[in-house]
Structure formats: C-alpha cells, structure tokens
Amino acid sequence: MNKSLKNPLVFTLFILPALILFLVFFIYPIFSSLYYSLTSWNGVSDTVKYTGMSNFEKALGDERFWVSVKNNGWFILFSVFIQVPLIILFSLLIANVKKLKGLYKTAVFMPSIMSTAVIGILWGFIYEPNIGLFNKLLGVIGIEPLYWLSDERFAMLSILITNAWQWTGFYIVMVLAAILSIPGELDEAAAIDGATGFQRATRITLPLIVPIISVVIMLSIAGAMKAADIVIVMTKGGPAGSTEVMATYMIKYAITNFKYGYGNAIAVLIFMFTLVVTALYQLLFARRNERIEY
Amino acid sequence: MKKSVTLLLSLLFVSSAIMAGCGNNNNSAGNQGEAAATNAANATESPATEKPASSEPFEMTIRHTQVGADKQKRLAILEDVVGKVQAEVPGLTFKLDGVDSDVNRKEKLRGEMAAGNPPEIFDLFGSPDSKIYAKEGKLLDLTPILEELGIKDKFSNLDPFTYEGKIYGLPIGGSGEGFFYNKEYYASKGWKAPTTFAELEQQLAAIKADGKVPLAGASKAGWVPLMLANHLWSRYAGPDVTAKFATGEAKWSDPNVVKGFAKYKEWEDKGYFKKGELGFEYAEYTTQFTSGEAILMYDGTWKSSVFKAGQSGEGLIGKVGFFNIPAVEGGVGDQTALMRDVNNGYGFSASAAKDERQLAAVKSFIKNMYNEEMQLRGLVEDGVLPAMKIDQAVLTKNITDDLMSEIVAVLNNSESSFPAFDSLVQADVTTEISNIQIQKLIGGQTTPEKMGEALQKIQEEANAAVE
Numbered sequence: 001m002n003k004s005l006k007n008p009l010v011f012t013l014f015i016l017p018a019l020i021l022f023l024v025f026f027i028y029p030i031f032s033s034l035y036y037s038l039t040s041w042n043g044v045s046d047t048v049k050y051t052g053m054s055n056f057e058k059a060l061g062d063e064r065f066w067v068s069v070k071n072n073g074w075f076i077l078f079s080v081f082i083q084v085p086l087i088i089l090f091s092l093l094i095a096n097v098k099k100l101k102g103l104y105k106t107a108v109f110m111p112s113i114m115s116t117a118v119i120g121i122l123w124g125f126i127y128e129p130n131i132g133l134f135n136k137l138l139g140v141i142g143i144e145p146l147y148w149l150s151d152e153r154f155a156m157l158s159i160l161i162t163n164a165w166q167w168t169g170f171y172i173v174m175v176l177a178a179i180l181s182i183p184g185e186l187d188e189a190a191a192i193d194g195a196t197g198f199q200r201a202t203r204i205t206l207p208l209i210v211p212i213i214s215v216v217i218m219l220s221i222a223g224a225m226k227a228a229d230i231v232i233v234m235t236k237g238g239p240a241g242s243t244e245v246m247a248t249y250m251i252k253y254a255i256t257n258f259k260y261g262y263g264n265a266i267a268v269l270i271f272m273f274t275l276v277v278t279a280l281y282q283l284l285f286a287r288r289n290e291r292i293e294y
Numbered sequence: 295m296k297k298s299v300t301l302l303l304s305l306l307f308v309s310s311a312i313m314a315g316c317g318n319n320n321n322s323a324g325n326q327g328e329a330a331a332t333n334a335a336n337a338t339e340s341p342a343t344e345k346p347a348s349s350e351p352f353e354m355t356i357r358h359t360q361v362g363a364d365k366q367k368r369l370a371i372l373e374d375v376v377g378k379v380q381a382e383v384p385g386l387t388f389k390l391d392g393v394d395s396d397v398n399r400k401e402k403l404r405g406e407m408a409a410g411n412p413p414e415i416f417d418l419f420g421s422p423d424s425k426i427y428a429k430e431g432k433l434l435d436l437t438p439i440l441e442e443l444g445i446k447d448k449f450s451n452l453d454p455f456t457y458e459g460k461i462y463g464l465p466i467g468g469s470g471e472g473f474f475y476n477k478e479y480y481a482s483k484g485w486k487a488p489t490t491f492a493e494l495e496q497q498l499a500a501i502k503a504d505g506k507v508p509l510a511g512a513s514k515a516g517w518v519p520l521m522l523a524n525h526l527w528s529r530y531a532g533p534d535v536t537a538k539f540a541t542g543e544a545k546w547s548d549p550n551v552v553k554g555f556a557k558y559k560e561w562e563d564k565g566y567f568k569k570g571e572l573g574f575e576y577a578e579y580t581t582q583f584t585s586g587e588a589i590l591m592y593d594g595t596w597k598s599s600v601f602k603a604g605q606s607g608e609g610l611i612g613k614v615g616f617f618n619i620p621a622v623e624g625g626v627g628d629q630t631a632l633m634r635d636v637n638n639g640y641g642f643s644a645s646a647a648k649d650e651r652q653l654a655a656v657k658s659f660i661k662n663m664y665n666e667e668m669q670l671r672g673l674v675e676d677g678v679l680p681a682m683k684i685d686q687a688v689l690t691k692n693i694t695d696d697l698m699s700e701i702v703a704v705l706n707n708s709e710s711s712f713p714a715f716d717s718l719v720q721a722d723v724t725t726e727i728s729n730i731q732i733q734k735l736i737g738g739q740t741t742p743e744k745m746g747e748a749l750q751k752i753q754e755e756a757n758a759a760v761e
Contacts, residue, residue: 044427147573240731
C-alpha cells in the first residue's frame with residue numbers, strides 16, 4: 001500500500017477524480033467568469049466581443065452598485081457586532097441550563113433548517129403594517145404603525161434582523177459544541193476557588209472558545225458577502241433599490257437584461273471583495289488565536 | 295401463450311381504434327373553425343399525407359409554464375392540442391416539461407439557448423426575448439408556416455414576436471389593462487362607471503372621504519404601479535409616445551409625459567392608494583380588492599379569472615365591473631386608447647427546420663393550437679383574451695360571464711391600443727423605471743420632473759449603446 005503510493009503514477013491516479021471535479025466545478029467556472037467579464041456577451045450569442053475593462057469601469061462608476069456594496073457592509077457589521085455577541089450570550093446560557101437543554105438547542109436551531117422563502121413569508125407577516133406582530137406590540141405602547149418593509153429607513157434593518165434570526169441558531173450550535181468540549185475540571189476548579197458564574201464565563205469559557213468564534217465571524221462575513229435570497233424574498237431590493245446587495249444587483253442589472261458579460265464582471269468583483277475582506281480578517285485577527293491545547 | 299396473443303391482438307385493435315377516433319375528432323374540430331382557416335389547413339395536410347411518412351418513433355419536448363393550480367385550465371388546453379398533434383404526426387411522442395414561468399424565462403431557456411439545445415417547442419416571452427434569440431438565429435422563422443396555414447393575418451398583433459419582418463413566435467393570448475371596480479359599492483352610492491376624468495377623480499375623493507381605500511396598491515414589484523402610470527402618461531402625451539423614446543423622437547422629460555407622472559404623484563399625495571404599498575406583493579393587490587377594502591384596482595384583464603366559482607374572488611361574482619381610463623383634459627392623441635399586450639406565447643427551435651418530421655409536428659402544433667376553437671376556450675375557461683381576430687358575433691355568443699362581456703365592450707369601444715412600455719424601451723430603462731424611479735415617486739423621494747430627467751438620461755445611454 002505505502003509502496004504503491006510512492007509511485008507517482010499511482011498517486012496521480014488516486015487524486016485524479018478529486019482533481020478533475022475541482023477543475024471542472026471550481027477552477028474552470030472562475031476562469032470562464034473572468035473571461036466573460038471582459039466581454040459584452042449577451043448570454044445567448046455564439047460570438048463574444050472583447051471589451052476590456054469597460055464592465056468593471058461601469059460597475060465601479062455606478063452609484064447603485066456602491067449602494068449595494070454598502071448594504072453588504074451593513075450585513076457584515078450587523079453580523080459581527082450584533083449577531084456574534086448574541087450568539088455567544090445564548091450559547092453560554094444554553095450551556096449552563098440544567099434542564100431541557102435538548103429542547104433549547106432544537107428551538108434555536110430550527111430557523112436554520114427552514115427555507116429562506118418560508119422565512120420571508122413568515123417575517124412578512126411579522127412586519128405587516130396592519131396586522132403584523134411588531135406593529136401590534138408598538139401599538140400597545142402607543143406608537144403609530146411603522147412600514148417596516150416599505151419605508152427606506154427600516155427596510156434594511158428588517159432584513160438584517162430576519163437574516164440574523166435565520167442563522168443565529170446554526171452558529172449557536174457550533175459555539176455550544178465548543179463550550180461543551182471544554183474539560184469540566186477547569187470550571188470546577190475555578191468554582192472551588194470562589195469564581196462567580198460571570199467570572200468563569202468571561203475568564204475561562206470565552207478565551208477557550210475564541211477559535212470557534214473566529215470561525216463563526218469568518219463564516220458570517222462570507223455569508224454576508226453573498227447574501228441574496230433573503231433580500232429577494234423580503235423586499236426584492238426595494239423600496240427604490242435601497243436594500244439592493246451585490247448579488248441582487250448582479251441579477252437585476254445584468255442577468256435579467258441579457259448582459260452576461262457585465263454580470264460576470266460583478267461576480268468577479270464579489271469574489272475579489274470577499275477575498276480581500278476575509279484575507280484582511282485572517283491577517284488582522286484570526287491568525288493570533290489558532291489553536292488551544294488543554 | 296394463446297391468451298397473451300389474444301391480449302396483444304385486442305390491445306392492437308383497441309389502440310388503433312382510439313387512434314382512428316382521435317383522427318376523426320380532429321377533423322371535425324377543424325371543420326368547426328372558420329372556413330378559410332380550415333381550407334388552408336386541409337391544403338397543407340394533404341401534401342403531408344401524400345408522401346410516405348416514416349412512422350419510426352421520435353420524441354419532441356414542449357416546455358410549458360402551466361404549473362400550479364391556477365393554470366390547470368390552460369394545461370388542459372395544451373394537453374388536448376398535444377393529443378391531436380400526436381395523432382396527426384406518425385411516430386411522434388411529446389414530452390411535456392413544465393417549468394415555472396420566471397425560471398423558464400430568465401434561467402432555463404436562456405441557458406439552453408446559449409448551449410444550443412433548447413426544447414423544440416417552448417414558452418417564449420415576446421419582447422425583448424424573442425428578438426434577441428431571433429437575432430442569434432436560435433428561433434424557427436414561422437412566416438412561411440403561417441402563410442401556408444393561411445393564418446398570418448389572423449393575429450391582432452405580432453409585433454413583439456417580429457424581428458426584421460419575420461415572425462418568430464406566436465402569442466397565446468392577449469390582455470388589456472383598465473380599472474376593475476366594485477359594482478356593489480358603486481351602486482350603494484348611486485354611481486356608474488365614470489365617463490370623464492373629472493368624474494373619476496370625484497369618485498376617488500369621495501371613496502377616500504368615506505374611509506375606504508380608493509385604489510389597491512402593491513408596489514413591491516415596480517411593474518404593478520407602472521401599469522397605471524404607463525396608461526396615464528400615454529393619455530397625457532399620446533398612446534404612441536413610449537415607442538418614440540427608443541428612437542429619440544420623444545423624451546421622458548417632455549412636459550406631457552411629466553404630467554402623467556405628476557397625476558400619479560398627486561393621487562399618491564392624496565392618499566388614494568393603499569398605505570404601505572411598497573411592501574406589498576402583487577398577490578395582496580387582488581386581496582385588497584376582493585376583500586372590499588379597496589374599491590378600484592387597476593389591473594390586466596387576466597385578473598377576471600379570479601372572479602369565477604372556486605377562485606379567490608368568488609364572493610364578487612357579478613359585482614365587478616371594468617372601465618377604461620377616461621379622456622384627460624389636454625391629452626394628446628386617441629383618448630380611448632387601451633394598453634394591450636400580447637407578449638406571452640410559444641416559440642420553436644431553429645433546429646426543427648433541419649428535420650422534416652419535426653417541422654411537420656411544429657406545423658401541426660400551430661394549426662391545432664392557433665385556431666378559433668382554442669382561442670375561445672382560452673377566453674371562456676381561462677379569461678385570456680384571444681390573440682387572434684375573432685368575429686364579434688362569435689365572441690358574444692360564447693361569453694356568458696358579465697365581467698367578460700364588459701371587458702370585451704371596453705375593448706371594442708377603444709379605437710386604438712398601445713403596448714406596455716417594457717416591450718418598447720431597452721431593458722436598462724425598464725430596470726431603472728420599475729426598480730428605482732416609480733418607487734421613488736411613490737415614496738416621495740423624487741419629483742415628476744426629476745423622474746423624467748433621470749429616465750431620459752438612462753434612455754439616452756441605452757439609445758447610444760444601440761447605435
């Protein structure tokens with residue numbers, strides 16, 4: 001077995017299937033996307049006209065594209081500064097409950113197994129101006145109904161809340177697994193030394209789960225950069241384009257209008273932006289705390 | 295052994311009897327149609343039957359979009375046509391491939407067109423889709439087939455499917471747009487459908503004062519409010535104005551076009567539309583009207599199918615009327631003009647021309663789908679206006695539904711028609727007006743003048759790109 005693996009031919013044969021899949025479904029699409037982003041291809045034609053960087057120039061000079069970039073930015077900021085702290089808080093709470101832990105885990109995980117379309121409809125009811133839950137609650141304390149999805153001031157926030165609701169549970173389960181894998185002796189020892197619950201959570205548990213939090217942030221950033229479905233089902237990018245994100249911009253301004261060349265340019269830009277943001281994150285924060293050994 | 299031979303023989307006998315039966319049915323159905331069409335059809339049939347047709351089995355795919363409960367009736371019509379064509383063309387089996395309309399239009403068909411393997415027959419959107427595919431040589435030129443069948447002049451409008459003088463697709467039905475109104479409410483006020491614009495505005499104001507919603511509103515998708523806006527600017531600036539934007543003969547910022555936007559804005563400011571409309575889906579548009587909350591709803595004639603037994607507007611059967619927008623003061627051009635569209639239909643793959651049997655199947659499909667009988671079925675069963683010209687007497691005889699009679703009367707009273715803007719201007723302009731500008735106008739973030747200027751800027755860029 002070991003001997004045969006040393007033979008380069010056999011070795012190649014073994015990795016060939018995976019390599020082919022990788023090339024066909026990953027490398028080739030990236031390069032074909034790059035190629036078409038430099039053309040004015042309409043998605044149908046056999047002839048493809050090279051147009052240089054004009055698609056990129058057009059995108060980077062389009063005010064609406066920057067609105068969508070900004071909205072992706074809101075997705076990232078909301079994830080990192082609001083969603084992640086909540087994830088940590090709920091994970092700590094659930095990890096420390098004595099009864100019905102399974103029930104809590106299932107309950108928080110539930111939204112992430114639901115389809116985005118269903119969530120869109122569900123939250124559509126919650127945000128409904130006349131009979132929706134939020135406005136009923138606001139009505140109790142005497143606040144006039146808000147038009148959550150049709151008012152530019154609240155539409156983006158409404159989407160962010162829904163998106164956070166959908167994915168928080170998934171990350172909680174991840175963080176919870178990390179918390180539960182911390183050896184119990186550490187906690188017990190601290191408790192015997194007189195540390196309070198809060199002290200144990202912030203001084204022992206939290207530092208030990210930093211690597212997994214780092215992964216959660218990483219995944220949130222990547223998810224935020226490619227968000228599209230939730231926007232489509234909730235506002236279709238409206239009102240007046242105020243909740244457009246890069247992916248919906250690509251669909252609306254390029255794909256629907258038979259501008260596949262332009263669409264590919266946007267796809268390449270999304271790829272580049274994601275690469276830059278995640279690389280920055282990795283370099284600045286994640287590298288510092290890679291491994292914990294007990 | 296003996297038993298199975300007997301079974302096989304009887305199966306053969308029964309199936310051939312059924313086949314023969316279908317053939318006869320088909321002929322008699324043809325006979326019911328207009329004499330000219332039938333003669334032409336027979337003329338084309340005879341050469342086809344003369345040559346020794348190979349009965350070797352072959353398969354063709356029909357991509358249709360008749361999926362879901364709402365489209366059962368339309369699917370039944372298609373299935374009947376499929377049965378007839380299979381009986382006419384020896385060896386042919388159709389594979390029906392049902393796909394959601396939007397998925398087919400924006401993803402599946404485009405992908406297949408790019409890869410060069412579209413289905414032989416498929417649901418096709420007229421403008422701009424069919425023109426783009428036709429330009430690339432992906433669609434079958436139907437002009438000779440229509441001439442051969444003698445139905446080329448039977449269609450009321452083939453413009454959305456015409457490219458460089460050739461016809462590349464056939465609309466399955468048409469639609470007109472106007473106001474649906476709650477007759478019961480109107481009767482309670484002693485009103486009739488308005489005949490002047492001033493009367494319409496008085497009614498809107500009175501409904502508002504009565505605490506009801508005058509106009510249904512659901513503008514999450516821009517095309518919904520644009521139906522009414524489009525009709526308004528065409529009243530003020532003329533029915534042909536939209537067609538002139540792409541040629542540069544007219545501008546979005548022309549004072550008369552802006553007057554149309556201004557009127558829409560005025561109605562918005564007066565609170566005539568359902569509040570919070572920018573957050574509502576199209577489905578809620580209908581609900582606002584059927585629930586009695588909104589008294590008027592500007593929509594396409596396809597909506598009439600909702601007011602039938604077993605549908606969501608069942609409670610309003612006999613209580614819904616339809617009227618065209620009355621003439622506006624100082625309006626340009628025909629003030630009875632109605633917005634009409636024939637943008638949905640069937641197209642055929644260019645590859646069918648290479649195979650004689652496929653071509654015969656296409657001909658048979660067109661002959662069996664596009665005739666008076668099927669158009670009337672679409673109208674009566676499904677509320678879709680005929681795409682083909684049908685004699686008024688025949689129409690009157692077939693329509694039993696009050697609302698449909700009212701719709702047909704409105705169509706007859708309008709002296710001209712014009713297509714909706716999205717089949718006349720470039721896609722970029724459509725995106726700008728439906729995703730941004732109309733929603734900004736509704737949300738109070740732009741003025742009619744600024745809207746006109748912003749649209750004209752995009753229009754000029756799009757016009758320049760074509761040149």
